[in-house]
Amino acid sequence: MxxxxxxxxxxxxxxxxxxxxxxxxxxxxxxLDGNSLGRLPHNTVKVINEFLTQEWGPQVVTGWAHWVDEAQSVGDLIGRSALGAAAGQVLACDTTSVNFYQLASAAIKARPNRKTIIIDAANFPTDRYIMQGLAKQHGLNLVVIDNEDPAIAENELITPEILEKYLSDDVALVSLEVVQYRSGARQDIKALTDLVRGYGALLLWDAAHAVGSVALNFDQNGVDLAVGCTYKYGNSGPGAPAWLYVAKGMQNDLQVPIQGWFAQRDQFAMGPEFEKDASIRGFQIASPSLMGLRCIKSAFEMIETAxxxxxxxxxxxxxxxxxxxxxxxxxxxxxxxxxxxxxxxxxxxxxxxxxxxxxxxxxxxxxxxxxxxxxxxxxxxxxxxxxxxxxxxxxxxxxxxxxxxxxxxxxxxxxxxxxxx
Ligand SMILES: Cc1ncc(COP(=O)(O)O)c(C=O)c1O
CATH class of the missing domain: 3.90.1150.10 (Aspartate Aminotransferase, domain 1)
Structure with missing residues (x-):
């Protein structure tokens, strides 16, 4: 060439x-490092400047009337443009790590009689460390698939044949990366999700290295739970809010451990007891980061158009x-x-x-x-x-x-x- x-x-x-x-x-x-941090879109500079001068500056607290639900509208945009997710299943919030902890904890709680959770050795450190912490916190057995050993897996790729050896009716949760952060191997989302579901367990996908570069088709692939970031191929800026996906059919069954006020059904009634909202807002902890959300909106609109x-x-x-x-x-x-x-x-x-x-x-x-x-x-x-x-x-x-x-x-x-x- x-x-x-x-x-x-x-x-x-x-x-x-x-x-x-x-x-x-x-x-x-x-x-050649857009997989770590994406470039800054020119439009984002304009959009953030306008947010400061035309919204925050003049509107001050009254702005909340139309800012309050942006974690959901921006979540819908991420879902539509990049995740293959219908509206009402994605929130743009917090960090990938926080969202991972929230959904992994909720999944473990939803399978109370099962004592095993599974991750792979090549998975991103934050996911492995959080799974270690959860195992300790809930007294679970953490099984680590050694896919760094080429005798077990090629290029860290987890095939259904590899995973099935670790599955049983004691498994509550499996967590895998859609695209492995180091090798770049992409897993077969549908085959692995179906396999794990067949054992009655839940599969939590980390799509941080995939979102914005490949089609994920979460709804079509029957995914239950996923998290990811926006700052890599999503071009939304360092530390921009991450996202979480909870399939519509799972939303009633799951309760995240941090019961923040944004998840409260009648949030501004300020009532004494927590009552989870039935929508995806039931998974939101707290006030959305508006500037971060506007960075995401600007960048994911480009993805949607392209x-x-x-x-x-x-x-x-x-x-x-x-x-x-x-x-x-x-x-x-x-x-x-x-x-x-x-x-x-x-x-x-x-x-x-x-x-x-x-x-x-x-x-x-x-x-x-x-x-x-x-x-x-x-x-x-x-x-x-x-x-x-x-x-x-x-x-x-x-x-x-x-x-x-x-x-x-x-x-x-x-x-x-x-x-x-
Ligand atoms: C696959 C994966 N998961 C999780 C994270 C952690 O993201 P955060 O620091 O936003 O929680 C990263 C960061 O690069 C990642 O690549």
């Missing part, structure tokens, strides 16, 4: 105009290009690939493994103006964020990575000194 080929693909890309809608201060940067299927198609093609360039340039330099080759089994990022991955990732940023990230023990993650990344940006990033490693220049760059990798 030549640079001219990448330019030709960009030329025909139906999403090519979206890149101009993002703030790009240095056009020479290859930003269409999640077109976005998924570009993620598949962009990661295919990465794998092609890896084969041609990086494999001969000692890299291996820890991501499935079938596009249906991956999301928007791939994982390049190298014994000196950490040093190379730092050098990519500091020497080559290519932004990836590094994940222990030896992975460089690179992503195409379909709205904000061009194909030629991917091509240039890979070419610079090849030159950095083949020349040995990465060895001259000192480690970044940041706590963040």
């Amino acid at each position: 030549q640079r001219s080929d990448a330019l030709a693909i960009d030329e025909k890309d139906p999403l090519r105009h979206y890149k101009n809608q993002f703030v790009i201060t240095d056009p020479n940067t290859c930003y 269409g999640i299927d077109a976005i998924e198609e570009k993620a598949a093609r962009g990661t295919e290009m990465m794998i092609e360039l890896y084969e041609a340039w990086l494999k001969p330099l000692g890299f291996t690939l820890n991501t499935p080759r079938n596009a249906k089994n991956r999301g928007g990022h791939i994982s390049l493994v190298h014994p000196e991955a950490q040093q190379i990732a730092v050098a990519m940023r500091e020497h080559s103006n290519v932004i990836p990230d590094y994940r222990v023990p030896n992975s460089i993650r690179v992503a195409i964020s379909p709205l904000a990344t061009s194909y030629v940006e991917v091509f240039d990033g890979f070419e610079r990575l090849r030159d950095l490693v083949s020349s040995g220049e990465y060895k001259n760059v000192k480690a970044g000194g940041s706590r963040v990798t």
